Amino acid sequence: MSPRFGMIAACLWFLGAASAQGAVADVGGARIIAADKEPQNWMTVGRTYGEGRFSPLAAINDRNVGRLGLAWYLDLDTKLGSETTPLVVDGVMYTVGAWNVIYALDAKTGRLLWRYDPKSRHDWLRYMCCGPASRGLAVWKGRVIAATIDGRLFAVDAATGKPLWDVRTTDPNKPYSITGAPRVVRGLVVIGNAGGEFGVRGYVSAYAATSGKLKWRFYTVPGNPAKGFESKAMAMAAKTWHGKWWRSGGGGPAWDAFSYDPDLDLLYVGTGNGNAWSRDLRSPGGGDNLFLCSIVALRADTGRYVWHYQEVPGENWDYDCVQQMTLADIKIGGVERKVLMQASKDGFFYVLDRTNGKLLSAQPFVHTTWASRIDMKTGRPVENEQNLYTDKQAKVVSPSPFGAHNWQPMSYDPLTRLVYFPAQESGWAYSRTTTFDYHPMAWNISQNPKAKRPPASANVPATGFTLAWDPAANKEAWRIPHGGPWNGGVLTTAGNLLIEGTQGGEFVAYRASNGDKLWHMHIGTGAVAGPISYSVDGEQYIAVSAGWAGSLPIIGGGIAAIHDTPTRLLVFKLGGGETLPQTPRRVIAPPPPSNASAAEIARGEAAYNKTCRICHGGDLVSSGMIPDLRFMSAATHAEFDSIVLGGARADRGMASFADSVSAPDVEAIHAYIISVAKREQGRVFGSDRIQESGSK
Ligand code: CA
Numbered sequence: 181m182s183p184r185f186g187m188i189a190a191c192l193w194f195l196g197a198a199s200a201q202g203a204v205a206d207v208g209g210a211r212i213i214a215a216d217k218e219p220q221n222w223m224t225v226g227r228t229y230g231e232g233r234f235s236p237l238a239a240i241n242d243r244n245v246g247r248l249g250l251a252w253y254l255d256l257d258t259k260l261g262s263e264t265t266p267l268v269v270d271g272v273m274y275t276v277g278a279w280n281v282i283y284a285l286d287a288k289t290g291r292l293l294w295r296y297d298p299k300s301r302h303d304w305l306r307y308m309c310c311g312p313a314s315r316g317l318a319v320w321k322g323r324v325i326a327a328t329i330d331g332r333l334f335a336v337d338a339a340t341g342k343p344l345w346d347v348r349t350t351d352p353n354k355p356y357s358i359t360g361a362p363r364v365v366r367g368l369v370v371i372g373n374a375g376g377e378f379g380v381r382g383y384v385s386a387y388a389a390t391s392g393k394l395k396w397r398f399y400t401v402p403g404n405p406a407k408g409f410e411s412k413a414m415a416m417a418a419k420t421w422h423g424k425w426w427r428s429g430g431g432g433p434a435w436d437a438f439s440y441d442p443d444l445d446l447l448y449v450g451t452g453n454g455n456a457w458s459r460d461l462r463s464p465g466g467g468d469n470l471f472l473c474s475i476v477a478l479r480a481d482t483g484r485y486v487w488h489y490q491e492v493p494g495e496n497w498d499y500d501c502v503q504q505m506t507l508a509d510i511k512i513g514g515v516e517r518k519v520l521m522q523a524s525k526d527g528f529f530y531v532l533d534r535t536n537g538k539l540l541s542a543q544p545f546v547h548t549t550w551a552s553r554i555d556m557k558t559g560r561p562v563e564n565e566q567n568l569y570t571d572k573q574a575k576v577v578s579p580s581p582f583g584a585h586n587w588q589p590m591s592y593d594p595l596t597r598l599v600y601f602p603a604q605e606s607g608w609a610y611s612r613t614t615t616f617d618y619h620p621m622a623w624n625i626s627q628n629p630k631a632k633r634p635p636a637s638a639n640v641p642a643t644g645f646t647l648a649w650d651p652a653a654n655k656e657a658w659r660i661p662h663g664g665p666w667n668g669g670v671l672t673t674a675g676n677l678l679i680e681g682t683q684g685g686e687f688v689a690y691r692a693s694n695g696d697k698l699w700h701m702h703i704g705t706g707a708v709a710g711p712i713s714y715s716v717d718g719e720q721y722i723a724v725s726a727g728w729a730g731s732l733p734i735i736g737g738g739i740a741a742i743h744d745t746p747t748r749l750l751v752f753k754l755g756g757g758e759t760l761p762q763t764p765r766r767v768i769a770p771p772p773p774s775n776a777s778a779a780e781i782a783r784g785e786a787a788y789n790k791t792c793r794i795c796h797g798g799d800l801v802s803s804g805m806i807p808d809l810r811f812m813s814a815a816t817h818a819e820f821d822s823i824v825l826g827g828a829r830a831d832r833g834m835a836s837f838a839d840s841v842s843a844p845d846v847e848a849i850h851a852y853i854i855s856v857a858k859r860e861q862g863r864v865f866g867s868d869r870i871q872e873s874g875s876k
Pocket of ligand 1: 500
């Protein structure tokens with residue numbers, strides 16, 4: 181019997197076992213470890229502890245996927261996007277929307293069972309890079325567990341949505357945020373945090389799922405040596421730092437992926453970039469700066485350090501190494517190896533022996549100019565010294581801070597033995613300030629606008645594609661080109677399907693074995709989050725929490741596609757006939773008159789770029805998530821000062837910036853916005869192609 185046929189037979193047997201039994205989510209470690217015996221469910225964010233994101237269901241397959249249609253949808257009352265992977269347990273779907281609002285739904289019909297709003301601080305958006313998103317939640321023995329953007333971790337009753345416990349995991353006086361999904365391992369909820377660009381000290385915490393009591397904490401970078409080290413691992417790490425790195429926290433936050441091997445009892449943690457981005461500013465005198473941009477293996481029940489592999493020693497380019505770490509057992513050179521695989525933001529695809537952290541292979545999957553290769557003897561990158569930036573000279577380096585691959589989930593299909601992920605080419609003109617001018621509670625990347633810029637010919641046009649990567653041969657098998665960067669997370673299924681959203685606003689099914697496009701539907705927005713598959717009463721569904729989201733749509737300005745469609749949970753099945761509303765068109769209206777001088781407008785543009793651009797987009801182009809200021813209404817123009825200085829819209833995520841922008845600067849920023857809106861009046865946002873679908 182072929183592996184694929186065997187998988188299908190197993191699925192058919194289990195399809196009969198799935199039925200809605202009410203929202204009890206009685207999920208423990210044994211069920212997650214044996215997740216392949218319950219293909220109808222999706223019980224942890226990566227479906228398995230090894231984060232494979234492969235569904236053994238095959239009722240929807242490469243022969244019939246052309247009949248896929250919308251079964252139901254849920255509007256999530258926001259345009260702020262979604263990065264969430266929903267969970268499904270025994271016919272009930274649990275998902276999390278913007279501002280960490282939790283929903284329990286009948287997975288067959290979309291009927292709302294309960295909704296819980298943890299009341300996260302909306303004004304905290306100011307201390308985050310990329311929107312009030314969450315990548316998911318966890319279920320454990322009758323509880324639904326999630327984190328808030330402002331640093332809380334909480335559990336609610338899976339049957340009722342009633343709160344059970346709620347704890348702070350970060351210092352509210354520091355610019356920590358949380359966007360990652362918790363995982364529950366050996367009864368402990370594992371959660372990280374974010375804030376590498378603002379200046380925090382990264383760590384991972386584990387809390388008892390039953391009580392919310394803190395059990396252990398592992399810092400990813402050392403603190404001030406004068407205060408003593410928390411562990412031997414921190415004493416070891418501190419030897420690789422110089423200067424007074426702790427003043428800005430150092431960075432290294434574990435803001436996305438974890439995976440777990442129950443046989444080895446190892447929890448794998450991916451860590452982020454340093455603060456400041458420049459190692460010369462962060463750690464004058466050099467050093468590897470452990471554990472920045474590393475994969476660290478810990479004992480799950482104690483948080484004790486076991487091994488690490490640092491992908492980018494002396495991290496220098498905002499290379500977070502937090503991307504999904506997928507565990508698989510694959511044959512390399514005729515030998516079965518227990519591997520951990522990561523398609524890193526730094527452009528290399530790493531395969532490690534997950535028992536000991538030894539590097540097995542590392543090949544670039546995009547154009548990389550920060551390093552030419554990884555030395556297999558030492559496991560260290562060979563940096564391109566001619567591309568090192570300074571305070572005087574900016575250098576264009578690839579990949580950019582958007583990454584060759586970012587948090588968008590990847591998938592390993594054990595039948596094709598290929599790994600699939602959205603990749604992208606891009607470059608960035610990196611520079612650094614002369615000295616590290618650290619500002620608490622502010623964006624602290626210390627790039628130097630006064631450094632000499634490289635010629636325009638050094639720019640790298642941003643492009644995107646989905647890669648099918650052969651991890652045994654350590655090379656690309658084939659690729660699917662897309663219209664631009666920042667395509668969606670990937671699901672594979674035993675139906676020989678590869679499913680993902682694209683930056684162009686399509687949701688697409690391809691044949692997993694060769695990349696043939698089999699079906700698509702225009703959904704009017706990016707589906708960047710990871711799709712899932714599940715079944716209820718024997719019928720298979722495919723779901724995605726659709727909405728344009730993440731750093732590129734927020735910061736990227738004109739590089740990003742524009743989507744003005746609300747964030748929606750979309751659920752598909754064969755023969756589904758539900759219809760989506762069209763997105764109303766919006767036009768840039770003539771702005772109020774202004775007699776600002778060209779000099780004042782230029783001053784406003786500079787002030788906008790310093791403070792506003794990281795959310796509202798470069799050149800005033802917003803991708804539809806955060807309000808595009810060119811579309812400001814007459815009422816918003818009239819209220820401009822009270823919004824920016826008075827915090828009149830703090831409840832919608834726009835906090836007061838009175839502490840960092842002066843009243844004359846606000847006036848100049850307003851004049852700049854008016855000048856651009858006047859130039860561009862009449863331009864239209866909106867899509868009239870929503871739900872057009874086809875089998876090619
Ligand atoms: Ca980062």
